Amino acid sequence: MAVISILANSTAITLILPALGLVYLASWIYTYYRLSHIPGPWYAAWSDLPRMYWVWTGNSHLKQLELHRKYGPLVRLGPDAVSVSDTTEIPNIYTFTGKFKKSNFYSVLGPYHRGQAIPMLFTTQDENMHRRLRQPIASIYSMTNLVGFEPFVDSTIHFFFEQIDTRFVATNNVCDLSTWLQAFAFDVMGEITVSKRLGFLAEDKNVSGLMNVLWDHFQYAAVVGQIPWLDKIFKKNPIIGYFRTTQPNAIVAYTFQQMMQRKKLLEEKGVSSVMATAETTANPDLDRRDFMSRFFEAKIKDPKVPEMASAAWSISNIGAGSDTTAITLRTILYYLLKNPSTMQALLDEIRTAKAAGKLSDPVTWHQARELPYLDACIKEAGRVHPAFGLPLERVVPPEGANICGKNLPPGTVVGVQMWAAHRDETIFGDDVDAWRPERWLVDEPKRWAMDKALLTLELAKDEWIVESSWFVHQRDFLVRFSKREKFAE
Known part of the structure; x- marks a missing residue:
């Protein structure tokens, strides 16, 4: 009987294993053929490993641009992934109704705190959560409110140049401007968010390693996000987490620390409502209605x-x-x-405006926005070097979608590749690889068409409203920087 049982089990295994292999093979072939009408490198149709490798090299944006120039507006980047470069598809994919849901890439990108995902406006995949996060703060990021933060920004801009003069101009030392601009960015966002600089400029150092934390997080998310389920093995694996002690994200930890300090100040002052932070009090930390104060207010106003x-x-x-x-x-x-x-063209514009009495010191946002060449430089920078180098992934809805004249089946991951879209010659001209701010100084219909094709502007209206807080004030910084002729020589 034992021999018969062993033979039976052996026979079952012999039948099951090939059956499972056939099912897997059939699934693999189906996955290949469902997007076989979309052009792209043949090997990308079988695995997401190639696009993961491209991201790992740090040159995926250039590789994907190269592929779009070879294959056209649609490129298959993986078994279920399609990249788009046609700017007319922007409003179809990134709809306000949330018809195209965010892909699982965003689950990797979002931060965690004490084992719990923090629902972020940019990363949450839940459309209802997105609305609940966006609606209470939409007015905070309105142009009227953002201009009110000028005093916060002005003080940090002034401090930045003060440090540059002391540490580099007066000593003839070489300034690593790239690092100092990152330091300035951290300090200015700290100033407008929690009413204090983080200390990068004052201490001339990478405070708490925050630069590395941010870089490491984005590097990890960019690479692993190409095959999101790997994140459940590498970082969000409860078994590995049990044996490995992980330090909390320094940026997340700093933010919670500031929140606790702010709440403690309110309690010590006997303030029962966060609304009182708008009133004049003896405590300067409670007087300034920075972003955190306004966020607290929004939370109290809306219990949902x-x-x-x-x-x-x-x-x-x-x-x-x-x-x-x-x-x-x-x-x-x-x-x-x-x-x-x-x-030189920018300097001439600034000098002309200053001579005409149109620029004060410090310059205001309302004054800086009247400088068309400066505006052209800002837009051209967003075109030639968009901050996000990967397609902003969405998932084709259950009914499927027609993109660039091709039918994409439900579940396909699709996204516009900004580096390719911003080099659309039909929109931006035949010199798309060149830095030429003058391309934006054209008649209104042409400029409007380019504005609509610039994702850095279009997405700032909804997905990136946080970034719009700086879009308003970068003009002030650039005018002051350009006025310092020592940098321009």
Whole structure:
């Protein structure tokens, strides 16, 4: 009987294993053929490993641009992933109704605190949560309110140049401007969010390793996000977590620390409502209605606001906001300094405005926005070097979708590749690889078409409203920087 049982089990295994192999093979072939009508490198149709490798090299944006130039507006990047470069598809994919849900890439990108995901406006995949996070703070990021933060920004801009003069101009030492712009970005976002600089400029150091924390987080999320289920093995694995002691994200920890200190100040003052932070008190930490104060107010006004919303909003400001700020400033100044004629054109515009009495000291946002060449430089920087180098992934809804004349089946991960879309010659001209701010100084219909194709502007209206807090004030910084002719020589 034992022999018969062994033979029976052996026969079952012999039948089951090939059956499972056939099912897997059939699934693999089906996955290949469901997007076989979308062009792309043949090996990308079988695995997500190639696109993961491209991201790991740090050159995925250039590789994907190359693929779009070879294959056209649609490129298959993986078994279920399609990249889009046609700017006319932007409003179809990134709809306000949330028809195309965010892919699982965003589950990797979002921060965690004590084992719990923090629902962020940019990363949450839940459309209902997205609305609950966005609606209470939409007015805070309105142009009227953002201009009110000018005193916060002015003090940090002044301190930045004070440090530059003391540490580098007076001593003739070489300034690593890239690092100092990142330091400035952290400090200015700290100033407008929690009414205090983080200390990067004053101490001339990477405070608490925050720069590395941000870099490491984005590096990990970018690579592992190409195959999101790996995150459940590498970082969110409860078994590994049990044996490994992990330090909390320094940016998240700093934000919660600031929140606790703010609440303690309110309790010590006997303030029963956060609304009182808008009133004049003896405590300067309670007088300034920074972003955190306004976030607290929004939480009290709307009881439906998620519990961790104030933390999520503040983390977005300090973390993502500072990174976008630094990238934008680096790009603008890099191209201005590399192209002296454009720097000279900007200087001429500033001098003319100053001579006409149209610029005060410090310059205000309302004054800076009247400088068309400066505006052109900012837009051109967002075009040639968008801060986000990967497609902003969405998932095709159950009914499928027609993108660029091709039918994409439900569940396909699709996203616009900004580096390719911003080099659309039909929109931006035949010199798309060149830095040329003058392309934006055209008649209204042409400029409007380019504005609609610039994702850094379009997404700032909804997904990236946090970044819009800096878009308003970067003009002030750039005018003051450009006026210092020592940098332009």
